[in-house]
Amino acid sequence: MGEREAVISLSKVTAELGGRPVLRGIDLTVHRGEVVALLGANGSGKSTAIRSVIGQVPTTGGGIQIFGTPRRRFKDWARVGYVPQRTTAAGGVPATVTEVVSSGRLSRARFGLMRKADREAVTRALELVGMADRAKDSVDALSGGQHQRVLIARALAAEPELLIMDEPMAGVDLASQEILAATLRTQVAAGASVLLVLHELGPLEPLIDRAVVLRDGCVLHDGPPPKALGQHALPGHDHVHPHTHAAAEPIRTGLLS
Numbered sequence: 001m002g003e004r005e006a007v008i009s010l011s012k013v014t015a016e017l018g019g020r021p022v023l024r025g026i027d028l029t030v031h032r033g034e035v036v037a038l039l040g041a042n043g044s045g046k047s048t049a050i051r052s053v054i055g056q057v058p059t060t061g062g063g064i065q066i067f068g069t070p071r072r073r074f075k076d077w078a079r080v081g082y083v084p085q086r087t088t089a090a091g092g093v094p095a096t097v098t099e100v101v102s103s104g105r106l107s108r109a110r111f112g113l114m115r116k117a118d119r120e121a122v123t124r125a126l127e128l129v130g131m132a133d134r135a136k137d138s139v140d141a142l143s144g145g146q147h148q149r150v151l152i153a154r155a156l157a158a159e160p161e162l163l164i165m166d167e168p169m170a171g172v173d174l175a176s177q178e179i180l181a182a183t184l185r186t187q188v189a190a191g192a193s194v195l196l197v198l199h200e201l202g203p204l205e206p207l208i209d210r211a212v213v214l215r216d217g218c219v220l221h222d223g224p225p226p227k228a229l230g231q232h233a234l235p236g237h238d239h240v241h242p243h244t245h246a247a248a249e250p251i252r253t254g255l256l257s
């Protein structure tokens with residue numbers, strides 16, 4: 001794996017927010033074609049770490065490279081799809097589903113003009129997340145999980161080589177999670193690399209190559225995904241043997257909270 005090209009590389013990255021250290025020397029690498037899950041308790045620095053990659057958070061030390069280029073000099077953002085962590089209501093002017101997803105395609109559309117190929121990419125992205133039938137609806141009329149799927153379609157519309165997603169499964173029901181897992185599988189099969197923040201591996205578990213666990217702004221674990229984590233989201237999760245369950249509990253909490 002050492003020789004494989006790194007599409008994201010963080011080395012000893014530090015960052016402060018509100019005068020407090022939030023990232024305290026993070027090393028994180030995503031190789032081409034890899035799916036890396038970023039895990040950790042609330043406030044451990046997951047969103048800050050990925051926002052530092054896309055330049056939304058200033059760093060105070062260390063180095064960040066994207067596709068082998070120092071982030072400050074990286075220009076080719078059309079190669080990167082980003083799905084932000086969903087906060088509360090969207091607010092502002094209500095847009096249609098198609099408008100929101102099309103905004104993700106603008107980086108690819110020449111002179112900002114949506115051509116046939118661009119419109120087709122938007123339709124394809126909506127089909128991938130199972131929202132094609134809602135294309136003309138206002139995003140205000142969507143549920144939280146549907147809104148999340150539209151944000152993912154927006155990132156997919158640019159057909160990025162690198163997908164960075166902050167808790168794409170949050171507020172998404174299990175059926176939709178399965179759709180998103182299939183979507184991601186398609187992207188990865190086509191050669192995409194993925195860095196995503198998750199709280200549970202859930203249906204994505206078979207796709208995850210590596211997990212990086214943060215605690216208090218530091219990397220606590222970098223390696224195989226912690227096994228116990230997917231357990232709760234599995235359809236056949238065993239409620240019959242409370243002792244087995246209790247035995248698994250310290251592993252879960254030890255790593256993640």
Ligand SMILES: Nc1ncnc2c1ncn2[C@@H]1O[C@H](COP(=O)(O)OP(=O)(O)OP(=O)(O)O)[C@@H](O)[C@H]1O
Pocket residue numbers: 017018022040041042043044045046047048049085
């Ligand atoms: N804009 C900000 N100003 C000040 N502090 C911030 C800001 N954004 C985040 N923080 C702090 O930085 C720390 C890390 O936040 P971050 O959002 O990266 O955590 P997270 O791991 O993504 O958590 P969650 O699982 O809740 O999304 C937290 O203590 C948070 O309070």
Ligand SMILES: [Mg+2]
Pocket residue numbers: 046047048085166
């Ligand atoms: Mg976060």
